[in-house]
Amino acid sequence: MAKKGKQSSYTSPYLRVGLIGNPVAHSYSPRFQQAALDALGIPARYELWQTPATQLLERVRSLCHKDCLGANVTIPHKEAVLPLLDKIDPLAERIGAVNTIVHDDDDYLYGYNTDAPGLLHALLEHGIGNMDTQGHISLQGYTAILLGAGGAARGAAFGLAGAKVERLIILNRHLERAQLLAADIQQTYEGPVFSLSDPSFLIPHSSSIIINATSVGMHEDVSPLPAEVLARFDADTFVYDMIYNPMQTHLLLQARTMGLRAANGLSMLLHQGALSFTLWTCRPAPIEVMRAALM
Ligand code: NAP
Numbered sequence: 001m002a003k004k005g006k007q008s009s010y011t012s013p014y015l016r017v018g019l020i021g022n023p024v025a026h027s028y029s030p031r032f033q034q035a036a037l038d039a040l041g042i043p044a045r046y047e048l049w050q051t052p053a054t055q056l057l058e059r060v061r062s063l064c065h066k067d068c069l070g071a072n073v074t075i076p077h078k079e080a081v082l083p084l085l086d087k088i089d090p091l092a093e094r095i096g097a098v099n100t101i102v103h104d105d106d107d108y109l110y111g112y113n114t115d116a117p118g119l120l121h122a123l124l125e126h127g128i129g130n131m132d133t134q135g136h137i138s139l140q141g142y143t144a145i146l147l148g149a150g151g152a153a154r155g156a157a158f159g160l161a162g163a164k165v166e167r168l169i170i171l172n173r174h175l176e177r178a179q180l181l182a183a184d185i186q187q188t189y190e191g192p193v194f195s196l197s198d199p200s201f202l203i204p205h206s207s208s209i210i211i212n213a214t215s216v217g218m219h220e221d222v223s224p225l226p227a228e229v230l231a232r233f234d235a236d237t238f239v240y241d242m243i244y245n246p247m248q249t250h251l252l253l254q255a256r257t258m259g260l261r262a263a264n265g266l267s268m269l270l271h272q273g274a275l276s277f278t279l280w281t282c283r284p285a286p287i288e289v290m291r292a293a294l295m
Helices: 029-039 053-062 090-095 115-125 151-162 175-186 250-257 266-281 287-294
Strands: 015-021 044-050 068-073 100-103 109-112 143-147 167-171 193-196 208-212 238-241 261-264
Touching (some): 015 029, 015 053, 090 115, 115 238, 115 266, 167 175, 250 261, 261 266
Parallel strands (some): 143 208, 208 238
Antiparallel strands (some): 068 100
């Protein structure tokens, strides 16, 4: 879908954009989005819009106000907003989740998913993959091991498949969920997709990327992958944990102790936010300003 957003000059003295979710108070987004708006002199405020499910329709309708650029959407509304929008980007449609709404000049509300490309941009920043002259990121030659099959994993799986990973292995506690996600991916992805629930069946491949898209490690000091399984992987394995709070999860500590390259989810948060920013404003996001505000 063509890039939307406010292409006209800013006529309102005070514009708004915000985060729709429940809860939202913990979010890092206002920090770096506001820094970006201020850095480019865009007269807008990034707000937190705590929204229970019963008020979602009303909240989404409020985005049609002329002073509103759009919104980010987070848990638990990423799927529920789809039928409330006018147009959905094909990637967001396939994923079945929207994390960015753009209120365009034509007064329509457009839904996008920047989590999936945000992950690819984060991997690229960590030296994983290549970008061609048209801005497409390729992960050809890599094996992706995706831990989880929830909302974040779903976006990641479509992003990884779109970047043409060599093979995709989905490992989830509940096998049926991994199998369902694998079946969805296989409708458009030509490479092999495997689903597992027992990590001991993981077969290591060279050039592996292990991505934690479960919430394991966020609240307790535990890892989604037993150390003996991780120890089987080659030295060129890259471990990415979507969790960024805590900054170093048990999985990242395990990986670093074994000498593997590893990174937390701050870079994905940054890049999904930067992509959302550009969709709202049609301006390149000031990435380094946003990064500094996150640190
Ligand atoms: P979700 O839809 O609730 O999915 C949770 C996933 O974690 C499921 O695969 C679930 O497995 C698994 N899980 C939960 N508890 C488990 C346990 N005790 N043992 C094994 N597996 C367990 O959540 P989500 O929205 O996908 O978010 C997942 C994580 O990604 C969160 O930590 C979130 O903060 C992070 N995230 C980060 C970014 C970023 O920008 N860095 C963006 C989005 C999400 P079952 O299916 O078997 O229940």
